[in-house]
Structure formats: structure tokens, C-alpha cells
Amino acid sequence: MMGIRQRTLKQGLPMKGNRMKRRCITLLRGALLSILVSATQAPMAWSQPEAPAPQGGQPARALTQGDAEAWLDGLLPYAIQQGDIAGGVVSIVKDGQLLLAKGYGYADTDSRTPMAADTTLIRPGSISKLFVWTAVMQLVEQRRLDLDADINRYLDFHIPDYDGRPITMRNIVTHRSGFEDVLKDIMGRYPPQSLEHYVKTRLPPRIYAPGAVPAYSNYATALAAYVVERVSGQGFAAYAAQHILRPLGMDHSTFDQPVPEAWRPNLSQGYITASTAPGYYEYIGPSPAGALTSTATDLAKFMLAHLQLGRLADGRILTEESASAMHALQPKVFPALNGMATGFYETTRNGHRSIAHNGGTQFFHSDLHLLLDDGVGIFISLNSAGNDEAATRIHNALFNGFMDRYFPAAPMAPAYGPAVADAPPATVRDDAKALSGYWGLSERHTASWLSVADLLAPVAIHDNGDGSVSFSIPTRSTARWREIAPNLWRSDDMRDRMQVLPQDGRPALLGFDVAAPIAFLPVPWWRSPGWIMPGLVGALAVLLLHGLALPAGALARRVYGLENKPGAQWLDHRVPKLLSLALIAALAGYPVLLSVLSADFTYFSARTDGITYVLEGVTLLLLCGATGLAMLSTMAQWRRHSRAWRKAGALVLLAALALVWWVAIAFRLINFNLQY
Known part of the structure; x- marks a missing residue:
């Protein structure tokens, strides 16, 4: 559900500290891209090649089962070993047939259970969304759903307009709904409440006009799935099973959480790295956005159905017209770049267009590409993030290497997309x-203290x-x-x-x-790290020096045998300095809490609400107390006609506290909003 990635950006997440940092950047600032690195579902990772893109002219290899298997055998075993990844599966389809499906490494490192493409169950994260969009198109095909209607037509609660403009399903399927990002309850260790409960209790603020800004949204996908439930009269897991999975013969796939008891021996463990203990079963809160459990061969059937415009053998999930409409590009926000189809994102490599989606949980990292014009699809899933962004690097190497081997660029054509003349404008x-x-990343948090990620990880x-x-x-x-x-x-x-x-x-x-x-x-x-970060460092240094003056003064008096001055009372001398030190500790609590949440996404839940409330409350009280006493001290310096350096010191302390107030308000550190 990370995706960018991966997004987002969201995947990846070799040392513990680095993993936490990447998760913070990707999910909280975004995918990232990342989209959003390691969340539970994210937009795509930054899927650029590991080496400069070839300029074309290389002969294409014939895509055969034997050549593809030899190539994969030369790439993946070494890659997953070097990346400290437990295992993975790959499936490739071509011309209406399964060309190759194979597992590498282990589904369970303790028992040495191998990964098997046809039986090992994996969690492909946000690739689940493709099933939501397929379900949406089925209802559009039946004229029970209109992509351009106000989404409120299909809901039993109301989503307010943004500047008089409602959200439509077309906005949702292109990730342009305008919602703020949602992390709370995106993943847990225990079964979530119903999808209805999720969409009604996690409704995020609207921060963009609908259709205006691409901003990957797990919540919006969950909302689309809830519309499917409302229109069809079935829970989404049951709807997907009846109308997508069974017609395609995807007999080892389900949206149920957890999987049926009889399937559990085949469920792959999930890992951060193969060297660490396996992780827990990840329950996805907005379940249709990332809860699919499947196999590489089952997902091959899904790829084949889309490549064949909705049909696989005797099963059909979409008419040819609906499938073509789903694969067609929607109007673009950025006219010169790749765009969005209905839920799929467009990629271009070596002049070949593909529609794709990736997905990631904390442990599983997957990628799916369909080359519509070439009748080819490729899917990969890894059950570990690995070290040093290994999962993302392997995904990139696999897809880019696959394209360069079997679909190389024409002579002198750049691999990344259509050629563009190098003619820089005069300006x-x-x-x-x-x-x-x-x-700042569009997939962002503006209404809660998590917006501090924009300050801690600027772009x-x-x-x-x-x-x-x-x-x-x-x-x-x-x-x-x-x-x-x-x-x-x-x-x-x-x-x-x-x-x-x-x-x-x-x-x-x-x-x-x-x-x-x-x-x-x-x-x-007013939120720019360019001046805020240096200013904040200076403000904290002032508070630290002010606070350390208390023990330093006590030490000096002890060393030199000095007596306390009569005016050195608690309220005007000791308490302000203690408050300065306490305020620094409280402010340090935010990055510490962020690290805890990023280390385990199940803490993005009510489990940490009490801690968050206490932290924000203590910060507010300390700020008020420190500022009030600093103001009284400053006025006293003027009334006493103190020396200039004392007056200047009082003003500097007030300025430091004013900047802390600015940061606390601008980045929502004290607004007590637990909906994030």
C-alpha cells in the first residue's frame, strides 16, 4: 500500500536506523512516492534503471520460456542473496499463455521451505487496487455506476464539495480525489473493523480541488470499494471472489483476512531482511486497497485476462469495450509525461508502453506490468525489503533488464520514453x-503533527x-x-x-x-525548511544554554563558595531554566515518536493516541509556561534598568520561544488532531 512505492517512492524500508529514516521519508513525506518507501500500500517506487538507459540499436532476444528462465536464473538467485532477501516469485505471460512461473529462495527461512510460483501465497499489497478498479468497471459496464457522477450519489454518508466541486469516481481511479494522506489504521496486527467503519471514521481533509493534483490515496481506493459494496449489495471480498477470482480460475486468491485455515501452511513468511526473524501477519485496514493474498500463477491469470481484453478461456470479467476503456489513458495533468489509465499507471521503456501497478507492505514488495501492444505481462513479488533498498533495486533491474533484452529501443531512441529534441529555451x-x-510531496499530511515530516525530510x-x-x-x-x-x-x-x-x-x-x-x-x-531549520537549531541552542545556566551556576557557586543572591528565587530564576530544558525534551519527543511509528506501522493506530495527546499537551503547557515567565522576566529587566546584555538576553530568549511557537503552529504539533 505503499507504492510510491514504493510510493509511497512508499517501498523499501539494512541497518535499522536507515530503514526507519526511509520509511519516514516515503510514507510521511510521502511516496514518497512514495510513494510514498514502506507503508502498506503506496504509489510506485521510483523505478528508474540502475544504469544509464541504453540508446537503442541492440538486437532483441526472442522471448521464449527457455531464454527467460536462463536469464532469470542468472539474475534473481544472486540478487536476492546479495540483497538479504528471503525469496520471491516471478510469472511471465505471452500471447495468451503462461510462459514461465518460478520461485526463488525461501518462503520460510527456518524450515527452508522454497518459494513456489503455483502454491506459495504472497501479499502483493497495492496491486490489490487493480481488482477494485476492475470491479468498478464491471459496474460501469452494467450502467450501475457513473464514473463522472458525484460520489455522494452512491454513499450513505456525505463528502463535502471542495470549492463547489464534488469528487467523482474518475477522480478516484486516477488518484486525483484531493484527499490528504491517511496512515492511521492502515495496517494492524489484529483484524480490522468493517470497510464501512473505516471509510466513515477515517474521512480525511480535502486539500486539493478534485482532478487537479495527482496524490496517491489508499483512502480513496477504499472509498471506491465501499461504493462497489453499496451498489452490488455484497462485501468486497465476496464480490471479488464471485465476479473476478472464480471466473478467472484464481483458486488460490482471496481478499479475506486472514486467509482460510487450510491455506495457511502455504502462506509465505514476510521479512524485513532474510537475516531477521519473520514479521507478523499484516492486517490491512482499508482492506480492498491492499489485502489480496494470491500466487504468481493466479496473478498470471489476471494479467492474461487484461491482455485479452477481459477474457481468459471460458471466463470473462469485462467486455472488450470496457477493458479497452479501462486501459486507455485518462486526461493528463502533465501533458508531456506518462499518465494514468483507470487505476493503472503508464510507463514507457524503449518505445514500448506498459500499464502497471506495484504494491508493498512492510514485508512484501511486488510489481506488475502489462505490455498491451506486445501481449506480454510480467509480475514479481519479493517477501523481504532487503538491505539498502534491495527490493526496489531488484524490481528495477528485472523490468528494465527484461525490456532491454526482449524489447530494446530502436536505434538512437532513448529508453525512457519518446525522443525529445535537446533544444533548451532561451529562458x-x-x-x-x-x-x-x-x-513537498502531494501525498501529504497537513492537519496533524505528522506534517513535521516535511520539515525533517525536505526535498x-x-x-x-x-x-x-x-x-x-x-x-x-x-x-x-x-x-x-x-x-x-x-x-x-x-x-x-x-x-x-x-x-x-x-x-x-x-x-x-x-x-x-x-x-x-x-x-x-512560512513552512520552508530553508529558514526554519537553521532558526530552530538556533532557538534550541538558546533554550539549551538558558537551561544549562542553572546547573552551571550551581556548580560555580559550589566551586567558588558563593552564596545565592537574595533575588535568585525559584519562580524567576530556576523554573524558567527548567522549563527550557523540559521544552527541548518535549520537542525531541516528536522525532522519537515518528521513529517508533515508522519502525512498526501498526503503531499508526489508537495504540499511540494517549502518547500523542500527552506529548502535545505537555508541549503546549511548557510553551505557555516558558513564554509567560520569559515575558515577565523581560519586563522586569526593563523595569530594573538592567544592563544591556541582560535585556538582550531576555529578548533573544523570547525570540527563540517565538520561533518554537511558529513551528508548533505551522506543523500542527499542538492541535490535538488524532485523525492522520
Whole structure:
């Protein structure tokens, strides 16, 4: 449910500290892309190749069972061993047939149970969403659902309009519903309450106009599945079983949580790394958005059905017209980049278009691509995140290597997408300057203290002064980008393109070829880490020095045998300094809590509500107390006509507290909102 990835960005998540950091960045700031690195479902990971994309001219290998198996056998066993991944499965389909399905490594490292493509059950995370969109299209086909109608028509509760504009199902299937991201109850150790309960109690704020900004949303997918339940009169797990799984012969697939008792011996364990103990069974809160359990061969059947426009053998899940409509591109937000179909995101490699989706839980990481024009599909799932973003790197190596081997680029054609003439506009230096600054992921939190992730993990674009910019994105080192057409940029390594949408003459929205379900927006000045972080560090240093003056003074008096001055009373001397130290400790509690939550996503739940309330309450009380006493002290310095350095010190302390107030309000550290 991570996906970007992966998204989001969301997957991945080799040392414990690094894993926590990546999870924070991806999920809380976003996919990330990441989309959202390791959440429970995320948009796609940044799926750029590990090496510069080839420029074409390589001869294509024939895609046969023997060649594909030899190639996979040369890639995956070594890759999963080096990445400290327990195991994985792959399936490839071609021309209406299963070409290859194979397991690698272990489903259980303790018992040495091997991964088997046809029997080992895996959790493909957000790939579950494709079944939601398929169900939606079935109801559209039956004229029981209108993609462009107000979504409230199908609900028994009301979602308010945004500036007079309602959400439609078309907004939802393209991840443009405008909802804030939701993490609470996205994953747990125990069975969740009903889908109805989830969508009614986790309704997030609307932060964008519907259709305007790509922002991957697990909640919106759950809402779509709830519409399926309302319209069909069946629970989603039962609906999917009757109308999708059974017609396709997917006999080892289910949306039930947990899986039936008889299936459990075949369920793969999930791991962070193969060297660690297996994880717990992950219950997905918005279950249709990520709760599918399946096998590689079952998912091959799903791929075949979509490649054959809704049909597999005697089973049909969509008419040809509905399947074609589902695979067709929806109107784009970024006209020059890859876009969204109905739920699938578009990718382009070597001039070949595919529609795809990936998915990840904390332990399982999966990817699915359909090359519609070539009649080919490929699926991979790994049961471990591995070390150093191993799962993401293996996914990239597999798909990009597969495309370069069997579907290479035409001579002189770039692998990442359509060729674009390298003709930078005359305004390139001004454009680079305008683009520089801090940007925030569209899949974000604005109403709760989790918005502090934007401050702790900023994304910055730097103007290099030569018409290029540098932009560091998750799971990649910093890349240099150059403008090749007005508002269209290409990375120097040929891995990606980004497009800028201006508003009132300024860059307002930024998108990437590899990340159709997400975007970036400029960070407003009042939340900019550029000045807030240095200022906050300085403010905390002032509070620390102020607080340490208390033990330092006591030590000096002891060493030099000095007596306390008559005016050195608790209220005007000791208490303010103690409050300064206590306030620093309280502020440190937020990144500590963030680390705890990121280490185990089941803590994004009511389990930590009490801790959050206490932390915010203590922070508010300490801020009020410290500020009040600091103001009294400052006024006293003026009344006593104290020396200039004493007055200056009092003002500096007040300024430090004012900045802490700014941060606390701007990043929602004391608003007591537990809906995140």
C-alpha cells in the first residue's frame, strides 16, 4: 500500500536506523512516492534503471520460456542473496499463455521451505487496487455506476464539495480525489473493523480541488470499494471472489483476512531482511486497497485476462469495450509525461508502453506490468525489503533488464520514453532559478503533527547557475536536470523527465515520468525548511544554554563558595531554566515518536493516541509556561534598568520561544488532531 512505492517512492524500508529514516521519508513525506518507501500500500517506487538507459540499436532476444528462465536464473538467485532477501516469485505471460512461473529462495527461512510460483501465497499489497478498479468497471459496464457522477450519489454518508466541486469516481481511479494522506489504521496486527467503519471514521481533509493534483490515496481506493459494496449489495471480498477470482480460475486468491485455515501452511513468511526473524501477519485496514493474498500463477491469470481484453478461456470479467476503456489513458495533468489509465499507471521503456501497478507492505514488495501492444505481462513479488533498498533495486533491474533484452529501443531512441529534441529555451537560466527551492510531496499530511515530516525530510531543487538544476529524490542520488523544452526537463543520466506546470508565472506543480500518481508542490515560505531549520537549531541552542545556566551556576557557586543572591528565587530564576530544558525534551519527543511509528506501522493506530495527546499537551503547557515567565522576566529587566546584555538576553530568549511557537503552529504539533 505503499507504492510510491514504493510510493509511497512508499517501498523499501539494512541497518535499522536507515530503514526507519526511509520509511519516514516515503510514507510521511510521502511516496514518497512514495510513494510514498514502506507503508502498506503506496504509489510506485521510483523505478528508474540502475544504469544509464541504453540508446537503442541492440538486437532483441526472442522471448521464449527457455531464454527467460536462463536469464532469470542468472539474475534473481544472486540478487536476492546479495540483497538479504528471503525469496520471491516471478510469472511471465505471452500471447495468451503462461510462459514461465518460478520461485526463488525461501518462503520460510527456518524450515527452508522454497518459494513456489503455483502454491506459495504472497501479499502483493497495492496491486490489490487493480481488482477494485476492475470491479468498478464491471459496474460501469452494467450502467450501475457513473464514473463522472458525484460520489455522494452512491454513499450513505456525505463528502463535502471542495470549492463547489464534488469528487467523482474518475477522480478516484486516477488518484486525483484531493484527499490528504491517511496512515492511521492502515495496517494492524489484529483484524480490522468493517470497510464501512473505516471509510466513515477515517474521512480525511480535502486539500486539493478534485482532478487537479495527482496524490496517491489508499483512502480513496477504499472509498471506491465501499461504493462497489453499496451498489452490488455484497462485501468486497465476496464480490471479488464471485465476479473476478472464480471466473478467472484464481483458486488460490482471496481478499479475506486472514486467509482460510487450510491455506495457511502455504502462506509465505514476510521479512524485513532474510537475516531477521519473520514479521507478523499484516492486517490491512482499508482492506480492498491492499489485502489480496494470491500466487504468481493466479496473478498470471489476471494479467492474461487484461491482455485479452477481459477474457481468459471460458471466463470473462469485462467486455472488450470496457477493458479497452479501462486501459486507455485518462486526461493528463502533465501533458508531456506518462499518465494514468483507470487505476493503472503508464510507463514507457524503449518505445514500448506498459500499464502497471506495484504494491508493498512492510514485508512484501511486488510489481506488475502489462505490455498491451506486445501481449506480454510480467509480475514479481519479493517477501523481504532487503538491505539498502534491495527490493526496489531488484524490481528495477528485472523490468528494465527484461525490456532491454526482449524489447530494446530502436536505434538512437532513448529508453525512457519518446525522443525529445535537446533544444533548451532561451529562458533556461531564469527557469532554473525559478524552479529552485523546497518542494513537498502531494501525498501529504497537513492537519496533524505528522506534517513535521516535511520539515525533517525536505526535498530541495538547487539552481546550479548554468541553466541546470540538481534534485535529489528518494532511492536515488542527486541527479542533474536540464530543460529540453519549455517547462520540460530531462535528467543528465537519461533516466527520467519532469514537467513543470506554472501558475501566475511561477512553477506551481512538478511531475515525473516515473510517478504518474503523485506530484510535488512548492513549499510556502512560512513552512520552508530553508529558514526554519537553521532558526530552530538556533532557538534550541538558546533554550539549551538558558537551561544549562542553572546547573552551571550551581556548580560555580559550589566551586567558588558563593552564596545565592537574595533575588535568585525559584519562580524567576530556576523554573524558567527548567522549563527550557523540559521544552527541548518535549520537542525531541516528536522525532522519537515518528521513529517508533515508522519502525512498526501498526503503531499508526489508537495504540499511540494517549502518547500523542500527552506529548502535545505537555508541549503546549511548557510553551505557555516558558513564554509567560520569559515575558515577565523581560519586563522586569526593563523595569530594573538592567544592563544591556541582560535585556538582550531576555529578548533573544523570547525570540527563540517565538520561533518554537511558529513551528508548533505551522506543523500542527499542538492541535490535538488524532485523525492522520
